[in-house]
Amino acid sequence: MNHWSILYRGLLSSCNYGCTYCPFAKTKNTRAELADDAQRLQNFVQWVKGRSEQISILFTPWGEGLIRKYYQEAMTELSHLPHVKKVSIQTNLSCTTNWMDAVHRDSFALWTTFHPTQISLEKFVNKCKQLDALNIQYSVGFVAFKEDIDILERLRASINPNRYVWANAYKRIPNYYTEEDILRIERTDPLFRYNTMHHQSLGKSCQAGYTSFTVDGNGDVRSCHFIDTVLGNIYTHEIRDCLTPKSCINATCGCHIGYVHLDELNLYHTYADGILERIPSTYRE
Secondary structure, three states: OOEEEEEEEOOOOOOOOOOOOOOOOOOOOOHHHHHHHHHHHHHHHHHHHOOOOEEEEEEOOOOOOOOOHHHHHHHHHHHOOOOEEEEEEEEOOOOOOHHHHHOOHHHEEEEEEOOOOOOOHHHHHHHHHHHHHOOOEEEEEEEOOHHHHHHHHHHHHHOOOOOOEEEEOOOOOOOOOOHHHHHHHHOOOOOHHHHOOOEEOOOOEEOEOOOEEEEEOOOEEEOOOOOOOEEEEOOOOOHHHHOOOEEOOOOEEOOHHHHOOEHHHOHHHHHHHHOOOOOOHHHOO
């Protein structure tokens, strides 16, 4: 086991956007909470620096990380480490982009989300063009409400055709999409159908807890964000000893950052080096 994919989620729980469906909309951490999150993030960076394994990292904060300078600095530093193959983050792209000129392009990428109720398509597309000018790898997408499919198509038509546009399915209403809806969305995101279902996962082989795992702000390690069992702690255990091949203990898996690691779906082949930033290999520049 020479390569780890790590999903890090610290204490940050604030966001500058106000999406109605999000519990962290327009929330703010205190200065003390932000300072605590920054210190824990730096602890994680130092731990990564001390490892010898090949490591890829996806930051999945409960909120927006890139408006915080300490996240920008941590990602820049990590991108230059020779054993870090990839560092990425889920972001609404509301941050400035000039700081990205300092990152190592080969190991830095973004998973960006367009929020139609918070920013105009024109302004968001301009941000994407800034990433293109900086030669930053990124994917972009949003929740595909049926009334917004036309916006998805406009987004696809407005940005670099070599960039992957994904669509997250709205799954709170059973049978929300007709087959015609799905086929239409697949013209933008050919992998959309994977996201429309809760994959049967109980007892099935998964890389989560073996080559992929999560780390929280305390350093606790779990197989994935959807399993509560703590396997160990990166600061108090030799975490290599806690990672073994595992079968899923949940009945289903319906989130991309979970099911992408199910062996039977073979999505490691589909995404290859772009698995954490959600960029299929056919879209890599």
